[in-house]
Amino acid sequence: xxxxxxxxKAYNNKEFLNSADARTLRILSEYIDPExxxxxxxxxxxxxxxxxxxxxSSKEAGYExxxxxxxxxxxxxxxxxxLRHAQKMSEMSRYYDEAVELSEKLSKFMKSISTNxxxxxxxxxxxxxxxxxxxxxxxxxxYLNAGLGISLPFEQGVNKxxxxxxxxxxxxxxxxKFWLAYMxxxxxxxxxxxxxxxxxxxxxxxxxxxxxxxxxxxILYGEKFWKELINFxxxxxxxxxxxxxxxxxxxxxxxxxxxxxxxxxxxRLIKD
Numbered sequence: 001x002x003x004x005x006x007x008x009k010a011y012n013n014k015e016f017l018n019s020a021d022a023r024t025l026r027i028l029s030e031y032i033d034p035e036x037x038x039x040x041x042x043x044x045x046x047x048x049x050x051x052x053x054x055x056x057s058s059k060e061a062g063y064e065x066x067x068x069x070x071x072x073x074x075x076x077x078x079x080x081x082x083l084r085h086a087q088k089m090s091e092m093s094r095y096y097d098e099a100v101e102l103s104e105k106l107s108k109f110m111k112s113i114s115t116n117x118x119x120x121x122x123x124x125x126x127x128x129x130x131x132x133x134x135x136x137x138x139x140x141x142x143y144l145n146a147g148l149g150i151s152l153p154f155e156q157g158v159n160k161x162x163x164x165x166x167x168x169x170x171x172x173x174x175x176x177k178f179w180l181a182y183m184x185x186x187x188x189x190x191x192x193x194x195x196x197x198x199x200x201x202x203x204x205x206x207x208x209x210x211x212x213x214x215x216x217x218x219i220l221y222g223e224k225f226w227k228e229l230i231n232f233x234x235x236x237x238x239x240x241x242x243x244x245x246x247x248x249x250x251x252x253x254x255x256x257x258x259x260x261x262x263x264x265x266x267x268r269l270i271k272d
Contacts, residue, residue, distance in 0.1 A: 046123035051130025051190030103137025
C-alpha cells in the first residue's frame with residue numbers, strides 16, 4: 001500500500017499538538033516528564049532555591065565596573081545611571097556568591113545522606129542569577145541538581161550547571177511552580193523581584209492553609225533586605241494573618257547559619 005497519502009498519527013502531528021485543542025496534552029506532558037525523571041533517578045526530596053535572576057557574581061560585577069571605568073572617557077549622558085546600576089550589582093553580588101557557597105555545602109551534605117532509594121538534591125527555577133548560583137554550588141560539589149526553566153522572551157534556556165538529566169523547560173508557569181513546590185522539603189528564598197515574591201507567598205500560602213501537607217523549612221535569606229521590603233508585623237497588626245503565621249519562616253544571614261538550620265532539619269526529617 002502506498003504511504004504517500006498516509007496521514008500523520010495524532011502524537012506526531014505538530015500542528016495538532018500545538019493547537020488549543022491539545023492544550024490538555026501539553027499540560028499533562030509537563031506533569032509526566034518531570035515525574036518520570038525524578039522517579040528514574042530516585043529523587044524524592046529537594047531543597048529549592050528562589051531569588052533574583054538579575055544578580056551576578058562579585059567577579060563579574062568587578063569586571064563590569066572595570067568596563068565602566070574605560071567608558072568614563074566618553075561623553076555618555078547615560079553614564080551616571082550605568083554607574084549606579086554597576087554599584088548596586090556589586091553590592092548585591094554577595095548574594096550570588098553566598099548562594100554558591102551555601103548550595104555547595106548543602107549538596108555535599110545531601111550527597112552523604114542520600115541512599116539508593118532516596119536522594120536529596122538542590123532544585124532551582126533553572127535560570128541565571130541566584131538560580132545559576134545554586135546550581136553552580138551543587139555542580140562544584142559534584143552532585144546532581146535540578147533546574148526547572150521557563151520559556152520567557154528575555155531568558156534563553158537553562159543555565160549550564162544543571163545536571164543534563166534534570167534540566168527541564170516549562171511553558172506553563174503553574175506546572176513549573178507545582179514541581180518546584182511538590183518535591184521541596186525546604187525552601188531558601190534570596191532577595192528577588194516579582195517572581196521571587198510570587199514564589200515566596202505561594203509557598204507560605206500552601207503551608208499556612210495546609211494544602212502542602214508536609215513539614216517545610218522556609219528560610220528568608222538576608223534579613224535586612226526582607227524586613228525593609230516587607231513589614232511582616234503589619235500583617236498581624238492589621239489582623240490579616242495570625243501571630244503564629246510568623247513562625248512559618250525564619251531569617252538567615254550567612255551561608256553557615258543557613259546550612260546549620262538545613263542540616264539539622266534534614267537529619268530530623270530522615271529520622272522521623
